[in-house]
Amino acid sequence: MNTSVLFITILALFLLADCSELPFQERMLLKALGLNGRPRPVAPGPVPKALWKIFEQGINSENPCRMEGFQVPGNIVRSYKDQGPLMSSEIPHGSLCFRKYLFFDLSVVEKKEEVTLGQLEIKFKHNTYQGHVFQLQLYHPLHMSLKGMRDHSMNRKLLFAQSFRLLHKSLYFNLTKVAQDWAKAENNMGLVLEILADVDTSRTNHFSSSCEQIDFFIHTSFLTVSLDPTSCKASRTKRSAESSLPTPSNICSKRRLYIDFKDVGWQNWVIAPRGYMANYCHGECPYPLTEMLKGTNHAVLQTLVHSIEPEITPLPCCAPTKLSPISMLYYDNNDNVVLRHYEDMVVDECGCK
Numbered sequence: 001m002n003t004s005v006l007f008i009t010i011l012a013l014f015l016l017a018d019c020s021e022l023p024f025q026e027r028m029l030l031k032a033l034g035l036n037g038r039p040r041p042v043a044p045g046p047v048p049k050a051l052w053k054i055f056e057q058g059i060n061s062e063n064p065c066r067m068e069g070f071q072v073p074g075n076i077v078r079s080y081k082d083q084g085p086l087m088s089s090e091i092p093h094g095s096l097c098f099r100k101y102l103f104f105d106l107s108v109v110e111k112k113e114e115v116t117l118g119q120l121e122i123k124f125k126h127n128t129y130q131g132h133v134f135q136l137q138l139y140h141p142l143h144m145s146l147k148g149m150r151d152h153s154m155n156r157k158l159l160f161a162q163s164f165r166l167l168h169k170s171l172y173f174n175l176t177k178v179a180q181d182w183a184k185a186e187n188n189m190g191l192v193l194e195i196l197a198d199v200d201t202s203r204t205n206h207f208s209s210s211c212e213q214i215d216f217f218i219h220t221s222f223l224t225v226s227l228d229p230t231s232c233k234a235s236r237t238k239r240s241a242e243s244s245l246p247t248p249s250n251i252c253s254k255r256r257l258y259i260d261f262k263d264v265g266w267q268n269w270v271i272a273p274r275g276y277m278a279n280y281c282h283g284e285c286p287y288p289l290t291e292m293l294k295g296t297n298h299a300v301l302q303t304l305v306h307s308i309e310p311e312i313t314p315l316p317c318c319a320p321t322k323l324s325p326i327s328m329l330y331y332d333n334n335d336n337v338v339l340r341h342y343e344d345m346v347v348d349e350c351g352c353k
């Protein structure tokens with residue numbers, strides 16, 4: 001039995017179980033979802049548009065281990081909140097308007113995951129466009145002590161420098177390499193963002209007035225795409241059209257099972273979907289196996305042997321023969337938003353195995 005079939009089975013048990021058994025069942029369930037415990041978000045923020053978009057697009061069943069929107073391999077997208085302080089004591093001097101220390105906690109990325117994309121988004125809240133041009137500089141600190149936060153001009157590497165005008169628009173930076181280092185959880189010293197009034201377009205004594213415009217206008221967030229190879233299978237079978245043949249009630253078939261996350265007490269951390277049609281398989285696999293029961297060759301043989309020696313050989317089991325993936329959007333313990341593709345979450349067809 002693979003993890004997701006296990007997931008559905010446990011979920012069904014979980015819904016039927018006594019209250020006393022919930023902790024264990026839930027632990028198993030969370031484990032099937034790649035989680036060590038039930039996440040407890042404290043101050044969750046809004047869901048980034050990019051993640052809603054991927055969620056709404058759904059999964060390409062042919063290739064659930066690729067994030068089409070970003071054109072990279074992956075089955076997990078995380079959006080991290082910035083936890084770095086604003087270094088406001090230093091502003092403004094010279095042409096420097098603003099300096100902010102950015103910190104994103106990527107320690108939630110597991111060792112087995114391969115980070116395939118790291119992207120920083122800098123979003124401007126106001127759009128008082130008056131034609132002022134600013135310089136944006138993004139640095140990677142090389143050494144940093146608590147004291148050194150104030151003066152790190154010697155120990156930093158410039159990653160990006162670009163001019164921009166104040167527009168109601170986001171700037172994106174490809175920080176894949178940096179994210180891969182951070183995910184190793186060794187050397188995450190964050191980033192330093194500086195915004196300067198552009199010397200070419202501002203007259204010397206107008207620095208501060210153009211700086212005022214960008215005051216505390218900024219929202220930064222970081223996004224990673226990663227691939228957990230342990231939940232990716234090499235090839236997929238197509239979801240086939242559902243059979244509309246009526247099945248006698250005691251014969252192996254797909255049964256409808258809607259799982260509402262509220263019933264499991266997960267509504268606080270699962271953002272979407274609210275629930276889903278997981279289904280399950282139930283019924284007998286009698287001799288002789290008919291075409292309708294989609295028995296494997298082995299199952300056909302097994303029923304044959306069972307008809308001869310019923311004490312020694314059991315009948316085959318009614319089990320999923322086709323499954324499809326779903327996406328889940330949820331908050332983790334750090335209030336990050338996570339979108340994850342899970343394979344084999346929905347039972348599409350059952351048969352005798």
Ligand SMILES: *[C@@H]1O[C@H](CO)[C@@H](O)[C@H](O)[C@H]1NC(C)=O
Nearest residue numbers: 070117118174175176177178
């Ligand atoms: C981002 O950077 C990585 C290397 O650091 C590169 O392989 C990748 O193609 C870049 N992605 C985009 C969209 O430019």
